Amino acid sequence: MDLSARRQAQQRVDRIHAFQGELSDLEREHGLELTPEQRAGLEEHHRRLLAELTARFDVDATASGKRIAWGMRVASLLGGAAFCAALVLFLHRIWGALPAFTHPLILAAIPLLLLAGVELGFRRGIQPYFLTLLGTTACGAFLVELNALGSVFNLVPSPHVFLAWGSFSVLVGYAYGLRMPLAAGLLLLCAYAAALGVSAQGGFCSNLLDRPEWFLPAAALCYAAPSLHGGCNRHDFGFVFRGCGAIAALVPLLVLALSGYHSLLPWSGRTMEMIYQLAGLGVSAGVIFHGFRLGRSGLVNLGALAFVVFLYVKLHAWWWAWMPKYLFFLSIGLILLLLFHLFRRLRPGLPRRTPP
Amino acid sequence: MKRLAVLSAAAVVVATHTWTHVAVSRNRGDASGGQVELTERELRLPGESGESTALFLEFEWVPGAGARDRLDAVPWLNSAKLGELGFNCSVPATQPDARDFYRAQMTALVFLVLELENQAGELTHPNQGMRTRLVAVDAGRNPVRLREKFPDPTRHLLSRGLVRLVFRDRAERTGEPLAQPRVEGRIAAVLPGQIFVPPPHNQVLAGLLRRDRAERDPPGREPRYAVTVSWDADYQPWISGLRLLPQTNREPTAR
Numbered sequence: 001m002d003l004s005a006r007r008q009a010q011q012r013v014d015r016i017h018a019f020q021g022e023l024s025d026l027e028r029e030h031g032l033e034l035t036p037e038q039r040a041g042l043e044e045h046h047r048r049l050l051a052e053l054t055a056r057f058d059v060d061a062t063a064s065g066k067r068i069a070w071g072m073r074v075a076s077l078l079g080g081a082a083f084c085a086a087l088v089l090f091l092h093r094i095w096g097a098l099p100a101f102t103h104p105l106i107l108a109a110i111p112l113l114l115l116a117g118v119e120l121g122f123r124r125g126i127q128p129y130f131l132t133l134l135g136t137t138a139c140g141a142f143l144v145e146l147n148a149l150g151s152v153f154n155l156v157p158s159p160h161v162f163l164a165w166g167s168f169s170v171l172v173g174y175a176y177g178l179r180m181p182l183a184a185g186l187l188l189l190c191a192y193a194a195a196l197g198v199s200a201q202g203g204f205c206s207n208l209l210d211r212p213e214w215f216l217p218a219a220a221l222c223y224a225a226p227s228l229h230g231g232c233n234r235h236d237f238g239f240v241f242r243g244c245g246a247i248a249a250l251v252p253l254l255v256l257a258l259s260g261y262h263s264l265l266p267w268s269g270r271t272m273e274m275i276y277q278l279a280g281l282g283v284s285a286g287v288i289f290h291g292f293r294l295g296r297s298g299l300v301n302l303g304a305l306a307f308v309v310f311l312y313v314k315l316h317a318w319w320w321a322w323m324p325k326y327l328f329f330l331s332i333g334l335i336l337l338l339l340f341h342l343f344r345r346l347r348p349g350l351p352r353r354t355p356p
Numbered sequence: 357m358k359r360l361a362v363l364s365a366a367a368v369v370v371a372t373h374t375w376t377h378v379a380v381s382r383n384r385g386d387a388s389g390g391q392v393e394l395t396e397r398e399l400r401l402p403g404e405s406g407e408s409t410a411l412f413l414e415f416e417w418v419p420g421a422g423a424r425d426r427l428d429a430v431p432w433l434n435s436a437k438l439g440e441l442g443f444n445c446s447v448p449a450t451q452p453d454a455r456d457f458y459r460a461q462m463t464a465l466v467f468l469v470l471e472l473e474n475q476a477g478e479l480t481h482p483n484q485g486m487r488t489r490l491v492a493v494d495a496g497r498n499p500v501r502l503r504e505k506f507p508d509p510t511r512h513l514l515s516r517g518l519v520r521l522v523f524r525d526r527a528e529r530t531g532e533p534l535a536q537p538r539v540e541g542r543i544a545a546v547l548p549g550q551i552f553v554p555p556p557h558n559q560v561l562a563g564l565l566r567r568d569r570a571e572r573d574p575p576g577r578e579p580r581y582a583v584t585v586s587w588d589a590d591y592q593p594w595i596s597g598l599r600l601l602p603q604t605n606r607e608p609t610a611r
Contacts, residue, residue, distance in 0.1 A: 096409025100554040108373045175361035203462040210462040261460035267457040
């Protein structure tokens with residue numbers, strides 16, 4: 001089943017419910033009055049449409065159905081986590097009693113079986129949420145099992161493990177149109193680039209934040225990918241690429257803004273902190289304005305959060321040492337109020353995003 | 357497209373496992389990192405592992421001859437050696453920005469030489485307690501050169517490890533200010549820090565582990581087992597043999 005079509009069907013159902021609610025308010029306020037024939041025709045059309053969408057896409061056609069679906073999701077999330085914990089603890093319990101040759105076989109079989117489970121679920125047309133849950137579990141299992149394989153063979157961590165984890169997650173995300181595995185995969189691929197950089201300098205690949213700048217090229221590529229290649233926009237993936245690119249850039253910039261001595265560049269730690277505080281403010285402002293241009297409130301919110309954090313860091317560096325503490329927080333509060341006012345003025349200009 | 361992506365995801369799992377197996381099999385054919393028999397002094401049973409039956413032994417080592425524990429300074433890790441490992445020690449520790457300069461330096465992944473001290477002593481002085489005989493004596497970037505310098509693979513082991521710089525203006529144990537700040541090299545870890553005990557060797561240790569959890573360790577106890585460990589061509593360890601050691605029934609001697 002095409003998950004994009006299903007998401008669109010659910011959005012259509014939600015719009016029908018919103019329209020019905022608004023129509024009933026308008027009729028009560030005598031803003032619009034339909035003739036009995038028009039009303040009957042409209043109701044019949046909506047009824048037929050909802051029945052068709054429910055039959056074809058298994059969408060939640062009623063508000064109560066949606067509420068129940070949320071309850072089911074929470075229960076299934078907890079249930080899924082409990083099953084995973086049970087499996088891991090069971091394997092821990094029997095691991096020592098299993099012959100040595102079965103260890104790698106079991107470790108390889110678990111992600112493959114979970115991948116087969118995702119495929120089966122997809123073919124049977126299970127709800128997208130459960131598919132996401134299965135896909136994410138498969139990615140998590142691959143992550144855990146590669147760690148376990150490394151422990152069984154006493155291997156020293158290698159940067160290439162990030163490539164294996166990242167590519168598996170991206171492929172699962174692309175195969176089934178799942179955003180969460182894709183996001184995890186993209187962040188892991190950014191981590192791979194950073195791990196390669198740190199290793200090439202003679203560092204330990206797990207200490208990714210020893211030189212956070214190694215994240216930045218991969219983060220920039222990730223952010224720009226939807227503009228460079230149309231395939232990155234399938235299933236509304238453009239937002240995932242940009243969101244992950246922004247996170248993979250802003251977190252290292254924040255680390256550098258706080259401890260500039262981690263920088264690759266030859267200047268002093270203090271100088272680098274100042275440069276990266278300004279760079280962080282600039283990049284987060286850029287993400288906000290790009291989010292406005294694309295009509296993606298997610299990007300705007302992410303950029304705004306980062307902007308506030310960088311602003312706090314910058315003002316702390318400037319004012320904390322000499323300013324009375326109450327005045328410092330008062331200034332921060334006033335600046336945030338000003339920003340809030342600015343966002344409110346910009347909000348009407350936010351273009352309406354067309355559904356994917 | 358979808359089918360290709362699913363098959364590629366499965367191929368990533370299979371390829372990762374195949375590559376790991378081929379690499380491990382190839383590397384284990386050559387124990388160029390060394391092969392020694394370590395005892396409970398150097399490979400300790402874990403304190404607590406919950407319900408897990410997966411057994412890992414923890415490496416116990418000291419950073420230099422005469423060192424009491426891993427917190428002790430490493431005398432051979434001087435500025436010449438640190439420079440050789442890729443650290444920049446050009447700024448005097450007394451300079452005002454020295455702290456930041458040394459904090460900026462990354463932890464380095466290096467090859468460590470671990471010397472098994474007093475191999476014969478294990479037989480002649482069994483009551484030396486549980487003090488480890490595994491001592492870090494050198495480090496380098498090039499394992500071939502280290503092996504040339506320490507050619508005996510039954511006494512000198514080559515292992516991966518992490519070395520970092522510490523800028524110190526206070527004493528490690530007492531916390532008192534030093535007359536002059538200094539820069540020290542530290543061995544942050546031997547990698548891996550623990551070693552998996554595969555079946556059937558784990559069954560040999562399972563009884564000891566149960567007993568350890570039931571009763572306290574008597575002082576001056578002798579090592580109860582010996583493990584043959586090889587470091588492969590990629591300098592990663594694996595267990596090739598394990599035996600229980602005969603216990604003498606004399607009163608433990610307090611150290």
